[in-house]
Amino acid sequence: MVTIQSKWRYLFMFLGIQLVVMALLSREGYQKRVSYFIRIFRKPDTTGSSGRNHTTAGIIGGDVYANLSHLSKGHSHGDDMPYCPKTSPLIGGPIHVSFPSGLTLSEVQRKNPLVVRGGRYRPPDCEARHRTAIIIPHRHREHHLKFLLYYLHPFLQRQQLNYGIYVIHQAGNYTFNRAKLMNVGFREAMREEDWDCLFFHDVDLIPEDDRNTYVCDSNPKHAAIAMDKFGYKLPYKMYFGGVSALTPLHYLKMNGFPNNYWGWGGEDDDIGVRVSLAGMYITRPSLKAGRYKMIKHKLDKGNDVNPKRFNMLAKTRQTWKLDGMNTVEYEIISRQYLPLYTNITVNIGTEAGLHPHPTPPPPAKAAGKPAADAPAVVAEKSPAKPPAKQKEGHSGK
Ligand code: BGN
Secondary structure: OHHHHHHHHHHHHHHHHHHHHHHHHHHHHHHHHHHHHHHHHOOOOOOOOOOEEEOOOOOEEEOOOHHHOOOOOOOOOOOOOOEOOOOOOOOOOEEOOOOOOOOOHHHHHHHOOOOEOOOEEOOOOOEOOOEEEEEEEEOOOHHHHHHHHHHHHHHHHHOOOEEEEEEEEEOOOOOOOHHHHHHHHHHHHHHHOOOOEEEEEOOOEEEOEOOOOOOOOOOOEEOOOEEHHHOOOOOOOOOOOOEEEEOHHHHHHOOOOOOOOOOEOOHHHHHHHHHHHOOOOOEOOOOOOOEEEEOOOOOOOOOOEOOOHHHHHHOHHHHOOOOOOOOOOOEEEEEEEOOOOEEEEEEOOEOOEOOOOOOOOOHHHHOOOOOOOOOOOOOOOOOOOOOOHHHOOOOOO
16 A cells, blocks of 8 residues: 555656656747747847847858957068968858948948058968959949958958959940959959969859858869858859859969850859869858858849850850960050059950951041041940851950
């Protein structure tokens, strides 16, 4: 009888303990759920000045300027400076990216006191292990450039790089040519400094994690692997667009980028194909680190979709050695060493060449009528439909 009673007692005690444990566990779950909902409804910090908060995909992001406040101008770059550590202690992982209205270039300048003329920087307290040039093709995107500079400068400083930012600005109104501008950027940047890595960077892509280090790999690297516009994953296996990193040797081995893709699309795929044709392969950071936010915009004027891109891409195997760094022609119009970047304005000509022949004036005008409405140089515009097959590929070079 006694034993039966004590058995019951133990059973009740056991059930009691179970109940208490269950209550505690459910309370913890409840707290998690409550704090999850509180975070969803909390207004995001648009100034980016405080600790950490959430991006649209739910990843916690910190202020990109947070780790930089203690760096000061005080140090001089002597011979006795130690090398920076292999992994920068300033790296913080996810970065909160937002686009507050009212940001100005002078505000960006104020927040980056250690950046010098031409958009150059070296860590003040150690000798950088890497020298990286950022090449940004550009036209009519001042608004995007301002945000990119706002995020990129501190991002690169956190990585303790010796870096320079080059903006390659296409002069005139002829169709945009992203890849040719990259070739110009490569040559002009290498003329100035012995960079050991070049990052070819779209103006509208903001890196969201500073573990995505802007240094080169032993093979060409595709850095923009997880963009918000593609749901933070690669849109297709061979994608090489947005941001890529090559050493000067990689670049020359693949004869640089193509010069003949005028307008939107295909040039990045051509570059990806060149990588493998030159006997190299594409490396990538992790999906976690290679995250980018794209600044939303409409398709630009002067950058219409290139209807020739399919045919051109089909011929990369035949064309890559004939068109690229070995044939690039351009004229530098100006080179300005601005506080936050080096601005190189360049004439890259048109599909008809660097100095297309002016079309002969129509007979009536030649016979004495003033030709006030005739432009001095008439540039051929790319046709809306792909022309006959033999005209594809090399256009005017
Ligand atoms: C692809 C484009 C790329 C572009 C990506 C992402 C082409 C060539 C088709 C054979 N490629 O479709 O240039 O970066 O989409 O937008 O259009």
